[in-house]
Structure formats: structure tokens, C-alpha cells
Amino acid sequence: xxxxxxxxxxxxxxxxxxxxxxxxxxxxxxxxxxxxxxxxxxxxxxxxxxxxxxxxxxxxxxxxxxxxxxxxxxxxxxxxxxxxxxxxxxxxxxxxxxxxxxxx
Amino acid sequence: xxxxxxxxxxxxxxxxxxxxxxxxxxxxxxxxxxxxxxxxxxxxxxxxxxxxxxxxxxxxxxxxxxxxxxxxxxxxxxxxxxxxxxxxxxxxxxxxxxxxxxxxxxxxxxxxxxxxxxxxxxxxxxxxxxxxxxxxxxxxxxxxxxxxxxxxxxxxxx
Numbered sequence: 064x065x066x067x068x069x070x071x072x073x074x075x076x077x078x079x080x081x082x083x084x085x086x087x088x089x090x091x092x093x094x095x096x097x098x099x100x101x102x103x104x105x106x107x108x109x110x111x112x113x114x115x116x117x118x119x120x121x122x123x124x125x126x127x128x129x130x131x132x133x134x135x136x137x138x139x140x141x142x143x144x145x146x147x148x149x150x151x152x153x154x155x156x157x158x159x160x161x162x163x164x165x166x167x
Numbered sequence: 168x169x170x171x172x173x174x175x176x177x178x179x180x181x182x183x184x185x186x187x188x189x190x191x192x193x194x195x196x197x198x199x200x201x202x203x204x205x206x207x208x209x210x211x212x213x214x215x216x217x218x219x220x221x222x223x224x225x226x227x228x229x230x231x232x233x234x235x236x237x238x239x240x241x242x243x244x245x246x247x248x249x250x251x252x253x254x255x256x257x258x259x260x261x262x263x264x265x266x267x268x269x270x271x272x273x274x275x276x277x278x279x280x281x282x283x284x285x286x287x288x289x290x291x292x293x294x295x296x297x298x299x300x301x302x303x304x305x306x307x308x309x310x311x312x313x314x315x316x317x318x319x320x321x322x323x324x325x
Contacts, residue, residue, distance in 0.1 A: 067318040069218045069290045074226030074323075106190035106310040107241030107264075108198075109271075110310055113298065114237045117312060122231070143231060145314060147296040155298045 064129045064165065065139035072166050077091050081135040081163035086127030090120040091154040117157065121145065137163035146150040168318055169247040187242030195263065196240075202270050209277045214317065226324065227323045230283060234275030237298065238268040265311060269293060272315040273313035285319035 065072055125143075132140050143161035150156050171178055240248070244260035251258045272293075280288050292312045 065229070067229050067290075068292065068316060069253065069318050073219075073221045073229045073289075073318075073320055075227075077178060106187055106194065107239055107244065108191070109193045110237045110239055111270075113310060113312070114235060116296075117235060117237060117298070121235070122324060125231075143316075144292070145233075145294060147294065147298070147312060147314070149298055155296075 064132065066125070066129070066143055066161070067139070067141050068143045068161075072091045072141060072164075073166045075139075075166040077165075077166055079137075079165040081132065081165070082138045083130040083160060084137075084140060084163045085126050085158070085160040086124040086129075086131065086137065087156060087158040088120045088123045088127070089150060089154055089156045090116060092142075092149075117147075117155065120155070121159070125156045128159050128161060132161075132163035135163050137165050139164050139166045149152055182241065183242050184246065185243075187244070187248070189239030191243060195267070199265055202267065203273065205274050205278075206270070209274065209281065212277050212281055213284070214273070214288045214291050216262055216291050217289065219320075221320070225323055226320055229291040230285075230319055232276050232279045232283070232288065233315065234272045234277070234279060234313060235312060235314040236268045236271045236275070237312045238264060238271075239310040240264050243319050247280070265295070265313070266313060268313045269295075269315070272313045275319065276315045280317075280319035282320055286322045286324070288317040288319050290317050304313045 065075075067073070071077060127138060128143075140163055141159040143159060146158040148156050148158070225302075240260065244264070246303045248258050273291075277288065292315070296312050298310055298312050
């Protein structure tokens with residue numbers, strides 16, 4: 064699956080459009096990570112547990128999006144955008160959307 | 168000794184502040200050092216926010232790359248920011264925090280692109296969001312996530 068966030072696939076010709084595809088996950092962190100992050104909040108700096116968690120979830124959102132594109136018969140997703148929102152305390156929604164296309 | 172026991176909460180508060188200040192500023196200095204070093208290393212990998220047009224046959228491969236960081240402020244700086252709320256003006260404590268986080272995210276993205284053999288990244292997008300316990304509360308900044316993403320392009324160069 065080719066993925067880009069520009070309106071085309073560089074060097075390839077788009078032959079068919081399939082419309083919007085999307086994927087999302089809502090993730091909450093587990094207690095251990097939350098406590099470590101709470102401690103880290105005192106001294107500041109990067110919260111590695113959260114970074115990893117969000118990267119994993121974002122990957123999953125992208126996988127779901129790719130799966131949807133595959134079902135439609137596409138082999139690439141262009142113009143991908145990401146969005147993050149916190150839906151509840153301690154839970155974040157990661158959302159990816161794009162346009163499924165078929166390239167040569 | 169008695170004074171300490173009588174004002175225990177005050178002393179805990181002061182200790183947290185000192186801890187936050189020293190650890191926070193050491194971490195910030197170290198982080199800026201590493202950012203500057205890695206930015207110099209990766210300066211040849213161009214990143215642009217434009218989409219770019221490519222001649223036919225010029226591009227070998229393209230793929231999506233992203234990099235992200237979740238960063239949080241220290242106890243002392245948070246207090247400074249609260250005090251700032253009274254008089255208004257620039258909140259430097261948070262400016263440097265977000266600056267660091269964003270540059271780190273871009274660097275991580277570039278490192279991924281380099282690992283994939285890319286020559287440039289087009290259409291860079293940056294996004295910031297607050298997450299964690301204080302995300303939906305007013306007047307509080309907890310942990311901040313910055314995300315950088317773009318399309319890495321591998322050119323067909325000899």
C-alpha cells in the first residue's frame with residue numbers, strides 16, 4: 064500500500080478514485096504508564112510511554128485505513144491527514160483519513 | 168527541626184520546586200544540545216511544506232513518514248506560567264517547551280526518512296494537541312503531543 068500526504072503519488076499515474084477512507088482508534092493508557100508519566104510530570108521532559116503509545120495507535124489507525132482502501136480495490140492512499148482529540152479523561156482518539164486511489 | 172515539621176507542606180512544595188527547576192533545566196540544556204547536533208547532521212535532507220511537482224521518471228519511490236513526541240513541563244515552570252497568567256505576556260517557559268518538542272518531532276521524522284533512503288520530504292504538516300489527564304480542563308496545560316508528517320521521496324538519481 065502506497066501512502067502519501069500529497070495530492071498524487073509522485074512518479075505514478077492515478078487511474079481510479081475510490082473516495083474517502085478512514086481509520087481511527089481510541090486508546091487509554093494503562094496504570095503503570097500513567098504513574099510513570101505522573102512522576103515525569105514533576106521534572107518535565109519527554110513522556111516516552113505516551114509517545115510510544117500514540118505511535119502504536121496511530122499505526123493502527125493507518126492500518127485500518129489501508130484495510131478499507133484495500134477492500135475498495137485501491138492500492139494507494141493519497142492526501143492523508145491526521146487528527147488527535149481527547150474524548151475522555153486519559154483517553155485519546157487518533158484518526159487518519161485520506162483518499163483511496165488505484166495507481167498504475 | 169520544629170519549624171520544618173510545622174511547615175511540612177511548605178517544605179515539600181519548595182523541595183518539589185527546586186527538584187523541578189534543577190532537573191528541568193539540565194534536561195532542557197541537554198536536549199537542545201542534542202537537537203542542534205542532529206539538525207546539523209540532517210541538514211542535507213530537505214524538508215518543504217510545498218507539494219512539489221516531479222518530472223516523469225524522476226521519482227523512484229515515495230512513502231509517508233511521521234515523527235511525534237509527547238512532552239511535559241516541570242513543576243517550577245508550571246508555577247511560573249501560572250504566575251504569568253496574572254500579568255499576561257509571553258510565557259517563555261512554555262515557548263521553549265513546545266519549540267523543543269516540535270523540533271524533536273521533525274528530527275524523528277527525518278531520521279525515519281533517511282533510514283528509508285529518501286532524498287527529500289515534501290508537504291510537511293505539523294500538528295499539536297494536548298493529551299492526558301489535564302487535556303479537557305481549562306487553564307491547564309499538561310502533556311503536549313506534537314506530530315510531524317510528510318511524504319518522503321526517493322529520487323531516481325545515479
